[in-house]
Amino acid sequence: MIFILLYLAKKFRMKNKIKNKVKGSDILQLEVVAIGGYEEVGRNMTAVNVDGEIIIFDMGLRLDRVMIHEDSDVSKMHSLNLIEMGVIPDDTVMKNIEGEVKAIVVSHGHLDHIGAITKLAHRYNAPIIGTPYTLELVKREILSEKKFDVRNPLITLNAKETMDLTPNLSLEFIKITHSIPDAVLPVLHTPYGAIVYGNDFKFDNIPIVGEKPDYRAIKKVGKKGVICMISESTRVNFEGKTPSEGVAASLLKNDLLGTDNENNGVVITTFSSHIARIKSITEIAERMGRIPVLIGRSMAKYCGIAEDIGLVEFPKNTKMAGDPTSVDRIFHQVMKEGKEKYMLVVTGHQGEEGAVLSRMATNKTPFRFERHDQVVFSADVIPNPMNAAQRYMLEARLKLAGVRLFKGAHVSGHAAKEDHRDMIRWLNPEHIIPAHGDFNLTATYAKLAEEEGYRLGEDVHLLRNGQSLKFERII
Amino acid sequence: MIFILLYLAKKFRMKNKIKNKVKGSDILQLEVVAIGGYEEVGRNMTAVNVDGEIIIFDMGLRLDRVMIHEDSDVSKMHSLNLIEMGVIPDDTVMKNIEGEVKAIVVSHGHLDHIGAITKLAHRYNAPIIGTPYTLELVKREILSEKKFDVRNPLITLNAKETMDLTPNLSLEFIKITHSIPDAVLPVLHTPYGAIVYGNDFKFDNIPIVGEKPDYRAIKKVGKKGVICMISESTRVNFEGKTPSEGVAASLLKNDLLGTDNENNGVVITTFSSHIARIKSITEIAERMGRIPVLIGRSMAKYCGIAEDIGLVEFPKNTKMAGDPTSVDRIFHQVMKEGKEKYMLVVTGHQGEEGAVLSRMATNKTPFRFERHDQVVFSADVIPNPMNAAQRYMLEARLKLAGVRLFKGAHVSGHAAKEDHRDMIRWLNPEHIIPAHGDFNLTATYAKLAEEEGYRLGEDVHLLRNGQSLKFERII
Amino acid sequence: MIFILLYLAKKFRMKNKIKNKVKGSDILQLEVVAIGGYEEVGRNMTAVNVDGEIIIFDMGLRLDRVMIHEDSDVSKMHSLNLIEMGVIPDDTVMKNIEGEVKAIVVSHGHLDHIGAITKLAHRYNAPIIGTPYTLELVKREILSEKKFDVRNPLITLNAKETMDLTPNLSLEFIKITHSIPDAVLPVLHTPYGAIVYGNDFKFDNIPIVGEKPDYRAIKKVGKKGVICMISESTRVNFEGKTPSEGVAASLLKNDLLGTDNENNGVVITTFSSHIARIKSITEIAERMGRIPVLIGRSMAKYCGIAEDIGLVEFPKNTKMAGDPTSVDRIFHQVMKEGKEKYMLVVTGHQGEEGAVLSRMATNKTPFRFERHDQVVFSADVIPNPMNAAQRYMLEARLKLAGVRLFKGAHVSGHAAKEDHRDMIRWLNPEHIIPAHGDFNLTATYAKLAEEEGYRLGEDVHLLRNGQSLKFERII
Amino acid sequence: MIFILLYLAKKFRMKNKIKNKVKGSDILQLEVVAIGGYEEVGRNMTAVNVDGEIIIFDMGLRLDRVMIHEDSDVSKMHSLNLIEMGVIPDDTVMKNIEGEVKAIVVSHGHLDHIGAITKLAHRYNAPIIGTPYTLELVKREILSEKKFDVRNPLITLNAKETMDLTPNLSLEFIKITHSIPDAVLPVLHTPYGAIVYGNDFKFDNIPIVGEKPDYRAIKKVGKKGVICMISESTRVNFEGKTPSEGVAASLLKNDLLGTDNENNGVVITTFSSHIARIKSITEIAERMGRIPVLIGRSMAKYCGIAEDIGLVEFPKNTKMAGDPTSVDRIFHQVMKEGKEKYMLVVTGHQGEEGAVLSRMATNKTPFRFERHDQVVFSADVIPNPMNAAQRYMLEARLKLAGVRLFKGAHVSGHAAKEDHRDMIRWLNPEHIIPAHGDFNLTATYAKLAEEEGYRLGEDVHLLRNGQSLKFERII
Numbered sequence A, B, C, D: 001m002i003f004i005l006l007y008l009a010k011k012f013r014m015k016n017k018i019k020n021k022v023k024g025s026d027i028l029q030l031e032v033v034a035i036g037g038y039e040e041v042g043r044n045m046t047a048v049n050v051d052g053e054i055i056i057f058d059m060g061l062r063l064d065r066v067m068i069h070e071d072s073d074v075s076k077m078h079s080l081n082l083i084e085m086g087v088i089p090d091d092t093v094m095k096n097i098e099g100e101v102k103a104i105v106v107s108h109g110h111l112d113h114i115g116a117i118t119k120l121a122h123r124y125n126a127p128i129i130g131t132p133y134t135l136e137l138v139k140r141e142i143l144s145e146k147k148f149d150v151r152n153p154l155i156t157l158n159a160k161e162t163m164d165l166t167p168n169l170s171l172e173f174i175k176i177t178h179s180i181p182d183a184v185l186p187v188l189h190t191p192y193g194a195i196v197y198g199n200d201f202k203f204d205n206i207p208i209v210g211e212k213p214d215y216r217a218i219k220k221v222g223k224k225g226v227i228c229m230i231s232e233s234t235r236v237n238f239e240g241k242t243p244s245e246g247v248a249a250s251l252l253k254n255d256l257l258g259t260d261n262e263n264n265g266v267v268i269t270t271f272s273s274h275i276a277r278i279k280s281i282t283e284i285a286e287r288m289g290r291i292p293v294l295i296g297r298s299m300a301k302y303c304g305i306a307e308d309i310g311l312v313e314f315p316k317n318t319k320m321a322g323d324p325t326s327v328d329r330i331f332h333q334v335m336k337e338g339k340e341k342y343m344l345v346v347t348g349h350q351g352e353e354g355a356v357l358s359r360m361a362t363n364k365t366p367f368r369f370e371r372h373d374q375v376v377f378s379a380d381v382i383p384n385p386m387n388a389a390q391r392y393m394l395e396a397r398l399k400l401a402g403v404r405l406f407k408g409a410h411v412s413g414h415a416a417k418e419d420h421r422d423m424i425r426w427l428n429p430e431h432i433i434p435a436h437g438d439f440n441l442t443a444t445y446a447k448l449a450e451e452e453g454y455r456l457g458e459d460v461h462l463l464r465n466g467q468s469l470k471f472e473r474i475i
Helices: A016-021 A063-068 A079-084 A091-096 A117-123 A132-144 A215-224 A245-257 A275-288 A297-308 A324-337 A356-361 A385-400 A417-427 A439-451 B016-021 B063-068 B079-084 B091-096 B117-123 B132-144 B215-224 B245-257 B275-288 B297-308 B324-337 B356-361 B385-400 B417-427 B439-451 C016-021 C063-068 C079-084 C091-096 C117-123 C132-144 C215-224 C245-257 C275-288 C297-308 C324-337 C356-361 C385-400 C417-427 C439-451 D016-021 D063-068 D079-084 D091-096 D117-123 D132-144 D215-224 D245-257 D275-288 D297-308 D324-337 D356-361 D385-400 D417-427 D439-451
Strands: A002-006 A030-036 A045-050 A053-057 A100-105 A128-130 A154-156 A162-164 A170-175 A184-190 A193-198 A226-232 A266-269 A291-295 A319-321 A342-346 A374-377 A404-406 A431-435 A468-474 B002-006 B030-036 B045-050 B053-057 B100-105 B128-130 B154-156 B162-164 B170-175 B184-190 B193-198 B226-232 B266-269 B291-295 B319-321 B342-346 B374-377 B404-406 B431-435 B468-474 C002-006 C030-036 C045-050 C053-057 C100-105 C128-130 C154-156 C162-164 C170-175 C184-190 C193-198 C226-232 C266-269 C291-295 C319-321 C342-346 C374-377 C404-406 C431-435 C468-474 D002-006 D030-036 D045-050 D053-057 D100-105 D128-130 D154-156 D162-164 D170-175 D184-190 D193-198 D226-232 D266-269 D291-295 D319-321 D342-346 D374-377 D404-406 D431-435 D468-474
Touching (some): A030 A091, A030 A226, A030 A431, A045 A184, A117 A132, A128 A132, A132 A154, A132 A297, A170 A215, A193 A215, A215 A226, A226 A417, A226 A468, A245 A266, A245 A275, A245 A374, A275 A297, A275 A342, A297 A319, A324 A342, A385 A404, A385 D385, A404 C417, A417 A439, A417 C404, A439 B439, B030 B226, B045 B184, B045 B193, B079 B117, B132 B297, B170 B215, B215 B226, B215 B417, B226 B468, B245 B266, B245 B374, B245 D245, B275 B291, B275 B297, B275 B342, B291 B297, B291 B324, B297 B319, B319 B324, B342 B356, B385 B404, B385 C385, B404 D417, B417 B439, B431 B439, B431 B468, C030 C091, C030 C431, C045 C184, C079 C117, C117 C132, C128 C132, C170 C215, C193 C215, C215 C417, C226 C468, C245 C266, C245 C275, C245 C374, C266 C356, C275 C291, C275 C297, C275 C342, C291 C297, C291 C324, C297 C319, C319 C324, C324 C342, C342 C356, C417 C439, C431 C439, C439 D439, D030 D091, D030 D226, D045 D184, D045 D193, D079 D117, D117 D132, D128 D132, D132 D154, D132 D297, D193 D215, D215 D417, D226 D417, D226 D468, D245 D266, D245 D374, D275 D297, D275 D342, D291 D297, D291 D324, D297 D319, D319 D324, D324 D342, D356 D385, D385 D404, D417 D439, D431 D439, D431 D468
Parallel strands (some): A053 A100, A128 A154, A193 A226, A226 A431, A266 A342, A291 A319, B226 B431, B266 B342, B266 B374, B291 B319, B374 B404, C053 C100, C100 C128, C193 C226, C266 C374, C291 C319, C291 C342, C374 C404, D100 D128, D128 D154, D193 D226, D266 D374, D291 D319, D291 D342
Antiparallel strands (some): A002 B468, A030 A468, A045 A053, A170 A184, A184 A193, B030 B045, B030 B468, B184 B193, C002 D468, C030 C045, C162 C170, C170 C184, C184 C193, D030 D468, D045 D053, D184 D193
């Protein structure tokens, strides 16, 4: 005997637009498979199966898990080990899904969205589709992989463009903003309505780099009919609206131009992939008459690529130092010519042991901190005790050296509660699946959806990794 | 066109005992209806429908909602208004349930479990079944009701007893512990297995008043087969195990016997219905050579009933004062004869404006606080900003008077995480529905269940008020 | 036998400039008397006695104390009662100070700095000196006082001006920024060096209304020699630098221009005296094509005066409604013509019961909230359980009405840790006395001072209300 | 010119008893020198100079500072380096104190009170005086020291005994309770009254090991006259009274006897020096029919000494394993014979990397954790991000292994606010100096003292490391 559980929803929200869509066809088969990121922040992966044609969205890493298992070099490890450790999505559930993978779509270039491609993509005979900046980052990942050989074709699709994936399915990239350039909101157009993959995004009207979100396109999709939206939920527990990147720039100006730092060293640390932030910093450096120097391997990688493909233009005198030799050289130069001539933008905002700022603080570089030097953390502490400890150690060392700490000049790249509400109202999706968060986040999203008339288990759904939601038609 | 959502669970947990149960019958119809308490702490109400025979568990109030709507006298209000205000469970969903209500079962005497009986019970042609102490409290509620006339028969069932409700259904009351005497774990025995209503409970091996939980009976039900457990979740986010009432008694002794209070007033406030706590306090008073006085309307009510029906015996010299005149008289006596001769046990641990302690602190009684008098709060602050404010005001006033505050002598009446884990392991239920809490609590319970091998949406279910879970047989 | 305690500082910081100052005179007599605000946030009052000539700085209220004592109408109460209740500074200690009060100097117009003038000033035969906006507010206070008749002369001194108080003492008003216009940093020039009264201030380079702080003047005073600085400490426990008012304007734009609110009501609440904030709001209203309406008694008072004396110019179509009749009239008009045409700026950001926003939320005005209306709190919650409770009630009611809440668009008016460090470095005072805070704040300030080379009890001093610090010359 | 600051206290608390004490002598010279522990929790050291005869109290370590400076082996380091790192007290200030050190008195055996003896004691020509258990621990410290040769005589003084130090000074050891056996409250009797060194203590009436505090002796000293009390303040910010060790025993019983753990491993971790706690644990083991095993180097050291000198008697079948070989052997035995036969008491409650529990969790011992094994943390997390991170890592690993965590069975060894109030009332000291805490703790103590009639800067004093408080007679 087998039980089956029916959530007998009492009132269904009927929508004509969807009704009309399914003209001739009698059988609808639509399934959303939650593979990763539905129980955590990190390792995002979702599959959508439309009548046997499968589209995968994102293949990401979960970095905090690597910390628990010491001494693991991810680049040399096998998928199955990484799955067992919870570092990458467990895509073995794909065996149970009947259909053929037609495309792997990446939303943006953060590692929790593209970092597992090198471990998983080769198992699928399908191209990887993304925007130019994202695909450049995917290429770098593939180059640094030591275990697997990933040969999936890479297909560029620009924001604001649409391409056909199969005769039945097309993919639209709506311009969206996030804390990395060239992020998009992928929309899968199916015969039954659109599937929107809203993971990750914010609504930023002063993004500093790139354009504003394409609100018109979002509303247009909403009007045509959205059958299901998958939405990130990492910051839905913040009331109000996430401030724009323009606010971060104002905060940086406040800290950097308003403090008595003329004769002191000025060091800033932020996310290497946050090109907009780094652009703001370099422009403030220019205004202060200091030479901006971008220091650190990943700092040079992300900024270099962004400049190479024309996404951003840093001030002409900006210097970059990625490999250890150039990092050393630039620090020697700074110490010799005078700190007050430079603004150093470095990796290590979480206090990571090997990163540039921690190495500076423990005198492992030629740089020496002095009393009244200024260090600006333009980043949140990732809320995790191990990060907190690393940051604490770093800050304790800086304070012992008499350094002045500034920590508030940051805004998030994730939508807050009222941003999400606008998204729901504009897209008006038939069903919503919150993603990218543990229960406390996805459940908070579900509560928001209930405020907008949805109901848990009826049209807003909490999935766990490995579960799928199937839509079927009754007559 | 209508969609229906199927959670296609990948692996079902098969259990022989349940298989065997459903011998001849081909059609199983079993439904759990979440009426109240599934989105909040408070207003508990659940219905279970077995082949058209419906059993209701609890009918409670949600008191914090009354505060938002000012100036509302609940005893005079109509059910529909109270439903709209969110104060009592919305039992209008019962219209959609096909079947006949056979019994209203109450688990224990707290108002969030029995407080809505006076507003809802008269609509059902069914008896109310509970333990002696619980039913006495129900009677008092009915007497003080000013709007409705409740005439349902009251049927006493003692802990450790079982009674037949219908030819198919029987009800067992397993002895359990909680922060009120005579609490039970109601078990509904059905042809398809047992339904356990675990809302509320703790596992207390030194309960001070009454016996320990009947672990043997719990395990026996578990062995026979539990198809579904409804479980409270109000304290599942606390790791470990809830301390026993014996610990509270030790803490009280520490505060009361270990402080230099010989020549000062000693006042203690706790939950009026917490008879075990009050017993410990009166016994410590005896040891200190002080006369215990129980002061306040509800203090006299709950303690009086408990003594009347033989649940507890307070020290012989214990005094009680419930109505305003006796309260005044006793305070006069205390002030005249000397505070150091008495130990005052009063209502008002949350700083409620009309309660005895707040009135004492604002000199609205003949009692006067003096420097170095001792006030012991033997209760948590209910985590809600309005309660916090009331308590803050009360404490600020006491401090201005030079009173010494003691706040730690309390233990909860609710199971913590590891208590719940033992319950799950002993009952081994086919399905679990966490109740009595908002998302953050029910979701935390679901995570615990997942640690024990359950899976959200498959065999542990998050219901919202008004939703039901139906079990049907396939084949 | 009497003990006297000597803090025998081991190393004294010698300063030539001060040496030279005290030429002919053999006897130095300088005393700073901490009267109010040294154990709390509120009721600021400090006296400085220089060779028998006494200058008083500020006479403020402590409003949270009024809440504890219910039903007290401050305007009708006597000083001694208010002193006993802790509502106003206890200036009875002035009896022990030998000398004559020459002036009462007010730093800015907030009630915790001027609110006790009506209760205390008449006891001193001395003029009240302040900037134009501050003095206008003092006048209003005097007019509404019902108990005392205050006739002290009011003398205007503009920011950037200096006046002689006595042959030995002169008063300089350095332009400073704070959350109210026309705030200054009063500097008392004495024969022994300057006394700087830094209570309250922030360093804001984009103040929206008025000029930036006069950094040049601050540094100049520092170069001449500061014998003692009294400094506020209310926000010294925040690392970094307080963001400028320009950041608040950006945050408001983000919330107001970036949300889908075209067809909904938009209501903003902020501090009535925060003219810069209100100016930003009205300008955003203009950009949104909405008519700004300033509603509430104190909103009309503070904004009206600011406009009258030419400190600010609101958009031409800005409306104000202060008295109950005009408030009602404007709400009728808004409801009739359509909320989407107006932006309402109202009092009540703390959820105060009688204030406009709370009255709106409980339908005590003609205004009706509807689903998706937007309410922006441009203010912090004052960290106090009673305020928290009021705000919670207000927010709960707004949420029940489906209102969208925005709470982050605010920056403080108080200096943060690194602002204070700059102030110390620029003024380089011989001694520092932190003020305007409880121990946890003044002690945090003392720790900061220790980072800059001071030492508790030696040249940074924690005073309690009623204590004084005397400087005497040895040899 | 030099300034000297006089706190001219307005009202002095006169006490006859002290007046009478100083009969013939015209000159009183009494000085309390704060050497270490006055700006932190850790490295306690205080000197009292009475007319040129100096008594030193405690010489302790500050362990959290060692963590910031990586890779430092304290046992091999020189005093001056350790002073510079802030690890041991900076006793170089002793050069400025005129007089001769007559004795080094140690209050109890915790490292923050005795851990710097090996680095500092050899500089003083004076004996070390302590109770038997404390001196045994001092001996072990001296034996493991690799840099200095400490040859100061060790003199035993039992609790409840008094000895003459010089013709003018005598030392009394009052029996007190703390989280280590044989702790005392040293009282220095001087011609001018008593100096009480209350650092550390709690008032525990059910101490499990040893006797209750000698309240009678405390009150007797108070009646004779206390000129100054130095008091710890580490837990003064907790309202009420610290629970007794008997409560911890009840909590342990609750966790260990009340959980379904019959067939599983049971592991407990607590402070190695907390002999009373370990005694309770072993007795519960006996009741459970399990063999208690004390595992870890320091566990064996502290428990071994306590048993050797007859302070405690563990159950006969108790096993100890200190050195690596025996630890390994015992784990092999446990795994072979069955975990359910043993109760393992191990070091590592803070998740310290090298400690036994962390090694167990990372499979560096023969022990293997299995699903449903029970781990009880009978200790608080020391509030410091690095400890938090270590504990987080440890707990994360245990949870991944399916271990059940219990964390509440602990009570502090430090007095809480109302304990301190009783101490103040009993001793009624002329002056109080709070110690053993940062500003936030010592300032909280000062507030408590103000509640009891003292006043900051007058008779309760906040000293910083290196400062001294001198008492002199006027006339």
